[in-house]
Amino acid sequence: MGNEAEAKKSYFDEDESELASGAFVGADTSFDQEVTSRSGAVALRWIISLAVFAACELAAWALASVVVAVAGAIAAALLFSCMHVVMEWERAVVMRLGKFNRVAGPGLVFMIPLVEYAASTVDMRMRSTAFKAEHVLTADLVPVNVDAVLFWTVWDAGTACTEVKNYANMVYWVAQTTLRDVMGGVAIAQLSTRRTQIDQEVADILERKTREWGVTVTSVEIRDIEIPGDLQEALSAEARAEREYNARIILAEVEKEVSEMFVDAARTYGREDAALQLRAMSFVSESVKEKGGLVVVPSALSEAFEGLEKIARG
Numbered sequence: 001m002g003n004e005a006e007a008k009k010s011y012f013d014e015d016e017s018e019l020a021s022g023a024f025v026g027a028d029t030s031f032d033q034e035v036t037s038r039s040g041a042v043a044l045r046w047i048i049s050l051a052v053f054a055a056c057e058l059a060a061w062a063l064a065s066v067v068v069a070v071a072g073a074i075a076a077a078l079l080f081s082c083m084h085v086v087m088e089w090e091r092a093v094v095m096r097l098g099k100f101n102r103v104a105g106p107g108l109v110f111m112i113p114l115v116e117y118a119a120s121t122v123d124m125r126m127r128s129t130a131f132k133a134e135h136v137l138t139a140d141l142v143p144v145n146v147d148a149v150l151f152w153t154v155w156d157a158g159t160a161c162t163e164v165k166n167y168a169n170m171v172y173w174v175a176q177t178t179l180r181d182v183m184g185g186v187a188i189a190q191l192s193t194r195r196t197q198i199d200q201e202v203a204d205i206l207e208r209k210t211r212e213w214g215v216t217v218t219s220v221e222i223r224d225i226e227i228p229g230d231l232q233e234a235l236s237a238e239a240r241a242e243r244e245y246n247a248r249i250i251l252a253e254v255e256k257e258v259s260e261m262f263v264d265a266a267r268t269y270g271r272e273d274a275a276l277q278l279r280a281m282s283f284v285s286e287s288v289k290e291k292g293g294l295v296v297v298p299s300a301l302s303e304a305f306e307g308l309e310k311i312a313r314g
Contacts, residue, residue, distance in 0.1 A: 041085035049080035082113045089125045091157035092118045103158045122157035126218065129172055133179045142188040145226040150175045150206070156214030164213050171206075171215055178205050179220075191225050198222060 056072020086092045086105025094101045094109075096116045104118075111117060129150040135143045152171055154160045160167045182202050186194060199220050206217040 036087075036089075038087070041087060044085050045080055045083055048083065049076045052076045052079055078113050082111045082116075084109045084111065084118055086121065089123060090121045091124055093120045093122065093157055093161045095119045100158060100162050120161050122154050122160060124154055124157070126151060126153045127168075129168075129175065130223075131172055131176045131179070133176055133183060136180050136183045138183060138191070139185055139187045143228065144183070144188070144191070145224075146179060146183060146222060147224040147226075148175075148179060148202075148220055148222045150220050151218040152206075152210070152215055153218065154214055155216050159212075159214030167213055167215055170213065171210060171217075174209055175202075175206055175220070178202055178209070181205075188227070195222055195225075 053072055053076035056075060057069055060066070060069035060072060084092065086107060086109050088106045090105055092104045092109055094104050094111060094116055095118075096112070101116060105121075109118075129152065131148060131150060133146045133148075136146060137143055150171070154167070164170050179202055182198055182205070186198060191198075199222055203217055203220040206220065210217055
């Protein structure tokens with residue numbers, strides 16, 4: 001009888017539960033927990049039950065009947081045991097004679113005394129789970145430590161409670177193993193450029209795995225990827241060498257293009273005397289454009305000006 005009474009103990013009799021408080025493996029306890037209390041719900045049950053008890057006792061006193069007083073006490077006790085208050089963000093999993101019956105709430109929920117009881121309440125709000133994958137070997141056999149955050153929520157309270165024993169722990173462990181599998185297929189050089197793709201790939205795999213548990217994964221965010229110190233220096237040296245290589249290639253290409261332009265210009269000046277003379281005039285103009293001053297033109301350059309005058313007249 002003691003075991004049966006313990007098994008049928010209502011989940012609502014407790015002020016807080018492990019699932020409601022979010023205290024599961026991998027939960028980040030460095031932040032203050034959101035303050036949510038069930039004291040108001042428990043107080044409402046007591047107030048309604050005591051009000052019924054007081055009304056029955058008042059009627060018994062007026063009628064001077066002991067039977068009415070005893071019946072009122074029994075009615076108040078039964079009302080207290082079958083009446084429960086489910087919060088807006090919760091759902092109650094109701095069992096009937098040990099079998100799953102329904103998911104109730106939110107609001108005021110009534111259950112058949114000694115037949116139905118609330119085995120659990122499930123928090124339907126969005127949750128965050130911090131998890132790590134330490135010493136994970138990448139595709140090129142480099143050990144790294146990955147720190148990530150999983151955002152998930154329960155969409156089917158009945159399935160979450162009846163299909164797995166502790167869905168919060170299950171989500172944590174499957175997230176960790178999935179992250180290890182995905183990181184094993186990525187090379188160390190791709191970690192910085194494919195972080196968004198890795199997040200999405202892990203989230204898609206977790207969504208497929210946890211869907212049958214009544215849980216849905218919203219997103220996965222990788223917070224940090226720790227690489228060994230000696231490898232960081234090697235990667236930094238490789239990056240510097242690659243940037244220097246690219247800079248030299250670009251400089252060589254520019255010099256090649258400039259030299260080709262000079263060759264084309266020389267050929268044009270060789271074919272057209274007027275083009276060379278115009279270039280000479282442009283050079284003189286540019287030399288005195290900013291500061292001004294007197295320009296002394298050599299005899300060879302003056303001949304260029306005379307040639308341009310002949311061209312203009314001819």
